[in-house]
Amino acid sequence: MLTNHQKLANLSYFCEINIDETMTISSKQEILKDFFHAAFSVDNVVFGFDEGDLKVLLIYRGAEPFKGMWALPGDLVYLDEDLDVAAQRVLQDLTGLKNIFMEQIHSFGKVDRHPFGRVITVAYYALIKTQDYNINASSWAEEAKWFSIKELPTLPFDHLEILVYAIKSFKEKARRQPIGFELLPKNFTLTQIQHLFEAILDAKFDTRNFRKKLLSMDLLVDTKKLEKGKAHRPAALYKFDQRKFQKFQKSGFSFDL
Amino acid sequence: MLTNHQKLANLSYFCEINIDETMTISSKQEILKDFFHAAFSVDNVVFGFDEGDLKVLLIYRGAEPFKGMWALPGDLVYLDEDLDVAAQRVLQDLTGLKNIFMEQIHSFGKVDRHPFGRVITVAYYALIKTQDYNINASSWAEEAKWFSIKELPTLPFDHLEILVYAIKSFKEKARRQPIGFELLPKNFTLTQIQHLFEAILDAKFDTRNFRKKLLSMDLLVDTKKLEKGKAHRPAALYKFDQRKFQKFQKSGFSFDL
DNA sequence: TCAAAAGTGTTCTTATTACACCCATGG
DNA sequence: CCATGGGTGTAATAAGAACACTTTTGA
Numbered sequence: 285m286l287t288n289h290q291k292l293a294n295l296s297y298f299c300e301i302n303i304d305e306t307m308t309i310s311s312k313q314e315i316l317k318d319f320f321h322a323a324f325s326v327d328n329v330v331f332g333f334d335e336g337d338l339k340v341l342l343i344y345r346g347a348e349p350f351k352g353m354w355a356l357p358g359d360l361v362y363l364d365e366d367l368d369v370a371a372q373r374v375l376q377d378l379t380g381l382k383n384i385f386m387e388q389i390h391s392f393g394k395v396d397r398h399p400f401g402r403v404i405t406v407a408y409y410a411l412i413k414t415q416d417y418n419i420n421a422s423s424w425a426e427e428a429k430w431f432s433i434k435e436l437p438t439l440p441f442d443h444l445e446i447l448v449y450a451i452k453s454f455k456e457k458a459r460r461q462p463i464g465f466e467l468l469p470k471n472f473t474l475t476q477i478q479h480l481f482e483a484i485l486d487a488k489f490d491t492r493n494f495r496k497k498l499l500s501m502d503l504l505v506d507t508k509k510l511e512k513g514k515a516h517r518p519a520a521l522y523k524f525d526q527r528k529f530q531k532f533q534k535s536g537f538s539f540d541l
Numbered sequence: 542m543l544t545n546h547q548k549l550a551n552l553s554y555f556c557e558i559n560i561d562e563t564m565t566i567s568s569k570q571e572i573l574k575d576f577f578h579a580a581f582s583v584d585n586v587v588f589g590f591d592e593g594d595l596k597v598l599l600i601y602r603g604a605e606p607f608k609g610m611w612a613l614p615g616d617l618v619y620l621d622e623d624l625d626v627a628a629q630r631v632l633q634d635l636t637g638l639k640n641i642f643m644e645q646i647h648s649f650g651k652v653d654r655h656p657f658g659r660v661i662t663v664a665y666y667a668l669i670k671t672q673d674y675n676i677n678a679s680s681w682a683e684e685a686k687w688f689s690i691k692e693l694p695t696l697p698f699d700h701l702e703i704l705v706y707a708i709k710s711f712k713e714k715a716r717r718q719p720i721g722f723e724l725l726p727k728n729f730t731l732t733q734i735q736h737l738f739e740a741i742l743d744a745k746f747d748t749r750n751f752r753k754k755l756l757s758m759d760l761l762v763d764t765k766k767l768e769k770g771k772a773h774r775p776a777a778l779y780k781f782d783q784r785k786f787q788k789f790q791k792s793g794f795s796f797d798l
Numbered sequence: 799t800c801a802a803a804a805g806t807g808t809t810c811t812t813a814t815t816a817c818a819c820c821c822a823t824g825g
Numbered sequence: 826c827c828a829t830g831g832g833t834g835t836a837a838t839a840a841g842a843a844c845a846c847t848t849t850t851g852a
Contacts, residue, residue, distance in 0.1 A: 320578050320579065320659075322620060323579055324581065363576070364652055367648065367650035367651075367661065391645065393623060393663065394623055395623055401577055406648050406650065406661075460717070474805090475803075490843075491805080491806095492807080492843095493842070493843085495805080496807095497841085511804095514802085514803080515802065515851040518849075519805090730831085732832095747817085749817085749834080752832080754813090757813095768831095770824085771823075771824075771829085772825060772828075772829060773822075773824075774822035774823055774830065775822070776832085
């Protein structure tokens with residue numbers, strides 16, 4: 285005795301293979317239709333770092349549902365579009381950010397998460413240097429803005445859950461890999477990078493130990509330039525050595541100071 | 542100028558909110574339908590450990606598509622079913638494994654990955670003690686069997702990609718958390734656990750250092766029992782201390798011997 | 799000359815590595 | 826009595842933690 289669901293598996297929508305002889309093709313298609321009435325979306329968590337605070341990029345929704353709320357930039361995926369491509373396309377549509385490499389985090393699929401019907405969403409995240417990009421809200425996003433993760437507005441759908449998950453995985457990742465450098469400007473001071481890691485990991489490090497460890501990793505290059513215009517001793521500016529970083533990725537590291 | 546896609550966002554399938562005055566409700570629903578013709582599935586990677594080898598549970602497909610191939614136990618998700626629930630339900634339907642806690646790994650969404658139409662799949666994984674469960678293929682699974690990850694049959698869909706991804710994340714996870722104990726019988730020897738980690742991490746450890754580190758974690762309890770019937774010195778049997786494990790989870794650990 | 803942040807070294811403690819022989823059992 | 830895998834300790838090295846004062850600049 286097969287359930288409808290099991291019968292479905294005997295059926296190819298496109299090939300119309302007739303396996304269960306007692307069913308007509310049209311009745312099989314009826315069963316299949318019960319499943320093929322879902323949609324999926326991508327939701328992007330874009331992290332930035334500014335003023336010593338970890339930030340996330342949100343858009344102001346100019347469309348239903350949840351029109352007039354700040355939300356993660358996300359939208360439905362076309363049926364003929366790969367997920368990873370969709371994540372990039374949606375981000376560009378809504379915020380103008382082009383060619384941002386996005387990495388998948390997790391999928392969220394509660395039955396009632398979307399008022400349109402059954403929509404599961406695949407969450408992606410990216411890290412960008414806020415200084416290097418202009419944010420231009422477009423499409424149905426009326427505005428796009430950085431929010432400190434400490435001062436978030438009320439978010440629609442399950443976006444808060446997604447964001448909390450994203451922050452948690454970013455934190456875990458940052459502890460194991462020299463990730464996060466992507467958030468800093470091209471040239472940066474050691475103090476900046478310490479504050480960055482303190483913000484990400486929500487911890488406080490000893491300056492001497494932090495510098496010792498960081499420099500011993502041999503990932504940074506002294507640019508021989510100095511910070512200017514600060515009412516205190518100027519800090520040395522470093523840059524990130526991409527080549528050395530590649531090697532490092534494999535061996536792994538740990539930021540358990 | 543809005544694209545159809547953008548218009549869609551102005552539309553609630555259920556609420557029928559009429560935002561764009563120039564469109565009739567029925568034409569909006571037409572647009573919406575373009576998106577709501579997808580389905581999603583779950584695919585489960587169930588790991589076991591036996592005879593010194595890491596194993597994965599596969600089913601023999603008795604249904605199209607790919608009838609007659611060994612595949613990951615997976616199936617379409619009902620429209621009114623949460624993802625996590627679906628993963629457990631599908632596993633039980635196909636293999637008889639009840640109440641197995643499954644954790645989400647990743648979603649796979651290439652456009653052509655399923656011959657029925659657009660189906661994205663959410664991969665889950667679980668670790669089980671092979672000795673404690675009976676595998677009973679049912680529904681459209683004609684058979685269910687453990688395969689060593691070193692001797693896999695050809696897999697349908699993108700199941701190989703999913704499996705490779707699952708093994709990789711399991712490996713990374715095992716290095717950071719005392720995971721994998723779930724794969725051993727209730728009472729186990731230190732040699733067994735060493736072999737397990739060697740299989741997972743594909744590495745060779747020094748017996749003395751491995752034991753020292755493992756015992757210093759204070760996760761194991763000596764049962765004071767001994768292995769029997771082996772033609773050599775009997776090994777002490779240990780069990781896993783769930784309580785101490787809980788604490789440990791937070792502090793984290795590393796298996797970089 | 800003061801405020802503000804940058805920069806720097808040493809000691810102590812803890813974890814990791816490398817390494818070789820005796821022990822208990824079944825056949 | 827022998828083959829087989831179980832079981833053990835120590836020394837050397839490397840990594841992490843704790844800790845306080847001097848330096849350079851702009852205002």
